[in-house]
Amino acid sequence: MTRTRKRALIIGLIVLGILFAGFFGYRSLLAFSKFRGQPPGPPIAVKPDQAIETDVDLIRDWMTVPYIAKTYGVSPGFLFEALGIPPRGNEEKSLAQLNEEFSPKSPGIILEVVRIAIQARQSIPTGETPKPRLPLPTTP
Amino acid sequence: MSDFLLTQIINYGAPILGVIVFIGALGIPFPGTLIVIAAGAFCKQGFLTWHTTGLIALTSVVLGDCLSYAMGHYAREPVLRQFQQSENWIRAELSFNRWGGLSIFLTRFLITGIAVPVNLIAGTSGFQFRRFFIFDLLGEAIWIFGYGGLGYLFGTQWEAVSNVLSNISGLTLGIVILGIGLWLGIRQWKAIDSKRKASGV
Numbered sequence: 001m002t003r004t005r006k007r008a009l010i011i012g013l014i015v016l017g018i019l020f021a022g023f024f025g026y027r028s029l030l031a032f033s034k035f036r037g038q039p040p041g042p043p044i045a046v047k048p049d050q051a052i053e054t055d056v057d058l059i060r061d062w063m064t065v066p067y068i069a070k071t072y073g074v075s076p077g078f079l080f081e082a083l084g085i086p087p088r089g090n091e092e093k094s095l096a097q098l099n100e101e102f103s104p105k106s107p108g109i110i111l112e113v114v115r116i117a118i119q120a121r122q123s124i125p126t127g128e129t130p131k132p133r134l135p136l137p138t139t140p
Numbered sequence: 141m142s143d144f145l146l147t148q149i150i151n152y153g154a155p156i157l158g159v160i161v162f163i164g165a166l167g168i169p170f171p172g173t174l175i176v177i178a179a180g181a182f183c184k185q186g187f188l189t190w191h192t193t194g195l196i197a198l199t200s201v202v203l204g205d206c207l208s209y210a211m212g213h214y215a216r217e218p219v220l221r222q223f224q225q226s227e228n229w230i231r232a233e234l235s236f237n238r239w240g241g242l243s244i245f246l247t248r249f250l251i252t253g254i255a256v257p258v259n260l261i262a263g264t265s266g267f268q269f270r271r272f273f274i275f276d277l278l279g280e281a282i283w284i285f286g287y288g289g290l291g292y293l294f295g296t297q298w299e300a301v302s303n304v305l306s307n308i309s310g311l312t313l314g315i316v317i318l319g320i321g322l323w324l325g326i327r328q329w330k331a332i333d334s335k336r337k338a339s340g341v
Contacts, residue, residue, distance in 0.1 A: 009324070017319070017321050020313055028311050035300040
């Protein structure tokens with residue numbers, strides 16, 4: 001390798017290293033400041049119908065209805081009923097897939113309805129029968 | 141991509157996780173660390189059992205690494221034909237045999253972005269397979285059980301943990317590149333300096 005090429009390689013590595021370290025260093029600081037103060041997750045649920053999580057903002061559209069149901073301590077049937085979607089054939093689909101299939105003109109609506117239904121369920125004192133049905137906006 | 145993979149892990153469990161980390165070990169750019177942390181959280185939530193999942197994931201990723209080592213190993217002959225007499229190649233081989241173990245170990249969990257090139261170099265440079273396997277197994281065990289353990293510990297907050305760790309991995313890679321650049325720079329500068337002194341300039 002000629003001296004000029006060697007020098008170019010060294011400068012390239014140093015510049016690339018600084019760029020990488022700077023970019024990811026900044027992102028690490030941001031991520032860490034977001035992460036700091038977050039307590040470890042709640043303890044493992046003891047009973048099968050006990051909620052593992054209560055914060056509905058943690059629901060994501062890659063999640064399936066049975067997964068959300070178990071995490072938030074509700075029955076999958078309750079969520080399917082709230083969505084107005086038949087459970088059969090839809091249990092393995094993510095909320096994003098359900099949205100695309102059943103409400104393609106309202107992006108994010110399925111996720112929102114699931115959040116509202118769970119919040120509604122959480123606000124009902126034990127013993128009362130919940131009224132979960134939150135009809136989806138009809139698409140023309 | 142990661143959303144699709146997460147949905148599949150929820151639906152089909154540990155075997156899908158095994159397939160993902162196996163393919164990732166062959167060089168397909170899957171978000172492996174994110175998936176492992178998420179799997180830890182799924183174990184805590186009772187969707188997966190931690191011991192079976194850990195064992196399947198560890199076996200799969202080590203198999204994938206061994207396969208990419210083998211690819212490097214079988215590419216050795218043509219590479220040697222090309223570079224056998226080259227002084228740089230011999231120096232690189234010696235250097236990898238000296239530092240290879242540490243490189244293999246650290247790239248399993250800390251600088252995961254260059255794990256596959258390291259496997260290929262290990263195979264091509266004739267790094268002993270038994271040593272490769274031991275360092276690989278140790279590093280991957282930290283990746284699977286350490287990172288998965290963090291997911292387990294933080295449960296539904298695993299996304300925040302994953303975000304921090306993936307950025308730290310990028311930062312470490314940057315520091316390593318910078319370190320190599322500086323080390324080469326200092327070596328070059330010293331060589332020029334000693335040449336100058338020798339010629340009496």
